[in-house]
Structure formats: C-alpha cells, structure tokens
Amino acid sequence: MDDRQFRTAMGKFATGVTVIATEVEGDIHGMTANAFMSVSLDPKLVVVSIGEKAKILNKIKESKIFTVNILAADQQELSMIFAGQLKEHKEVVFERLDGKPVLAGAVAQVACEVSAEHVEGDHTLFIGRVTDIHLEDKEPLVFYSGKYRSLVAEQPVTI
Template sequence: MDERQFRNAMGKFATGVTVIAAEVDGNVHGMTANAFMSVSLSPKLVVISIAEKAQMLEKIKQSGAFSVNILASDQKDLSMVFAGQMKDHQEVVFDRLDGVPVLPNVLTQISCEVTAAHVEGDHTLFIGRVTDIHVNDSDPLIYYSGKYRSLAEE
C-alpha cells in the first residue's frame, strides 16, 4: 500500500477538530489537529500526536504544557487559521485555563501538563495530565474524508 492509499483510508474515520496551543517565552503557538483522544479516567489523561516536522513539536517540549481546544461547528475558519490555510485573518486572542492558553468560545477547553512523550514513526505522542476543563453546549466541527462537516439532525 502506498502513502496516499493509507491517508485516504485513515480519512474515512470521522473526527472532531482541535487546535492545540502552547506558550513559550510569552508567545502562544497553535496548530490544528485531529489526532487527539482520551486515554484514562483515573488519572485523567489525553494524548495528542504531533508530526516530527511540525513547529509545534518543539513548542510543546519547551512548554511542558498544552491545551486542546475542541472546535464547534461554526469554527471552521479558526481551524483553517491554525492549519495555515487562511493567511488574511484577525489576530487570535487567547484566554487562560489553569495558566495555559485556550481559545475562547470553543466547544471544549482542556489544559494539560505533559507527563510523557513517545516517538513513534514520524510523530511524537504527548501524554497530557488534564489539569482543568471547560465545556460549552454546542455541536462539534467534524472532519471526514478531507472535508469539514457538521452533525446532521435526526
């Protein structure tokens, strides 16, 4: 199987859309990611997967903390900004959750402290201990087969 076939197959798994944020030397950095999942309830742990070539990799290593911001269905533009697909945009202002930068008005904000990092293939998996969480009531932004989607009403 070639790389394109693998990517297409993995794209058949519908995911939510997140923005991962970290702060280094007073500067907040963010990137769009859909490689996120919960790992454990006790202790409360999540994992994110960051490509070795991503600038965000070193930012998380330096910071030792990160946030996961789960986007709502009306936040496609925010996803595109942090994916580098939208160059002309207003500056994004961050809030704080347990001292970690988070995006305001997202579906869910999760602040995390890095507890472990595992290099696997061309990615690093960061395990984060959840230090705080804030949830809003809204529908999620969905990513499926290379396109943004929304949940359909039943």
Template sequence: MEDRLFRDAMGKFATGVTVITTLHEGQPHGMTANAFMSVSLDPKLVVISIGGNARCLSRIKESGIFAVNILAANQQEQSMIFAGQIKEDREVTFETLADIPVIPNALAQVSCDVVTEYIEGDHTLFIGKVRDIRVQDGEPLLFYAGKYRSLETVPV
C-alpha cells in the same frame, strides 16, 4: 502500500477538530489537529499526536504544557488559521485555562501538563495530565474525507 491509500483510509474516520495550544517564551502558539483522544479517567490523561515537522512540536517539548480546544461548528475559520490554510494575517484572541492559552468559545478546553512523550514513526505522542477543563454546549466542527462537515439530526 502507497501513502495516498493510507491517507484515504484514515480519512474515512470522521473526527472532531481541535486546536492544540501552548505557551512558549511568553507567547501563545497553536496548530490544528484531529489526533486526540482520552486515555485514562484515573488519573485523567489525554494524548495528542504532533508531526515531526510541526512548529508546535518543539514548543510543546520545551514548555511541557498544552491545551486541547475542541472546536464548535462555527469555528472553521479558527481551524483554517491554525492549519495554515488562511495565509493572510488574522487577529487571534486567546483566553487562559490553568495558565495555558485556549481558544474562546471552543466546545471544550482541556489544559494539560506533559507527563510522557513517545516518538513513533514521524510523530510524537504527548500524554498530558489534565489540569483543568471548561465545557460549553454546542455542535462540533467535524472533519471527514478531507472536508469540514457538520452534524445532522436524524429522527430515530
């Protein structure tokens, strides 16, 4: 099977957009990702998937911490910055949640300690035990078929 067919098929699954952040050598770092899910309620665990070529991979491995920032509909620029789609320098500000850098105004911020990592194919899966969570109301930024999207309310 060709890579393009696989990518096209996976693109048919609408996802939220996250920025995964970490603190490495005293500096915040981040990357855009949509490979995130909850794993367990007791204990509270989540999983992220990071590509083998991503700069954040070694930073998360070394720091042992990460945060998942679920972006709001008005945060497409932040997604594009951390995905490397915006090349010129933009100032990025961070807050902290349980001593881990997070993106201000994200719909949800989930700070985690890495408890396990698995290398599968060309990605590393990090299972994180949740340290703390911050949530706010708003609409999510979505990604579908290679494009950013937003929710539409449909009468029932």
C-alpha cells in the same frame, strides 16, 4: 499500499477538529489537529500526536504544557488559520484556563501538563495530565474525507 491510499483510508474516520496550543516565553503557538484521544480516567490523561515537521513540536517539549480546544461548528475559520490554510493574517484572541492559553467558544477546552512523550514513526505522542476542563453546549466541527462537516440530529420517527 502507498501513502495516498493510507491517508485516504485514515480520512474515512470522522473526527472532531482541535487546535492544540502551548505557550513559550509569553508567545502562544497553535496547530490544528485531529489526532487526539482520551487515554485514562484515573488519572485523567489525554494524548495528542504531533508530526516531526510541526513547528509546535519543540514548543511543547520546551513548555511541558498544552491545551486541546475542541472546535465548535462555527469555528471552521480558526481551524483553517491554525492549519496554515489562510494566507491573510488574522488576530486570534486567547483566554486562559489554569493559566494556559485556550480558544473562546470551543466546545471543550482541556488544559494539560505533559506527563510523558513517546516518539513513534514520524510523530511524537504527548501524554497530557488534565489539569482543568471548560465545556460549552455547542455543536462540534467535524472532519471527514478531507472536508469539514457538521452533525445533523436525527429526526424522531412518528408512527
């Protein structure tokens, strides 16, 4: 199989869209990612997968903290900003959760301290110990087959 076939197959898994953020010496750094999952309930752990070429990789290694911001359906522009898809500079305002930078309006904000890191292939997996969570009652931004999507609620069937 070639790289394109592998990427296409992986794109058939519908995911939420996140922005991973960290802070080093007062500067906030962020990256759009969909490689995120929960690992453990006790202790509460999550994992993010960061490519070796990503600028944020060494920032997380240095700071030992990160946040996962699960984007809401109305936050596609933020996803595009942190994916480097928008050419014009847009100012992004961050809030704080447990002293860590988070995006206002996200469906979920998850603050983490790095508990372990594992290099696998061309990515580093950061295991994060969750230190705080903030939730909003919103619809998530969804990514499937290379496109942004939104959820559509099923209509009840009446007989």
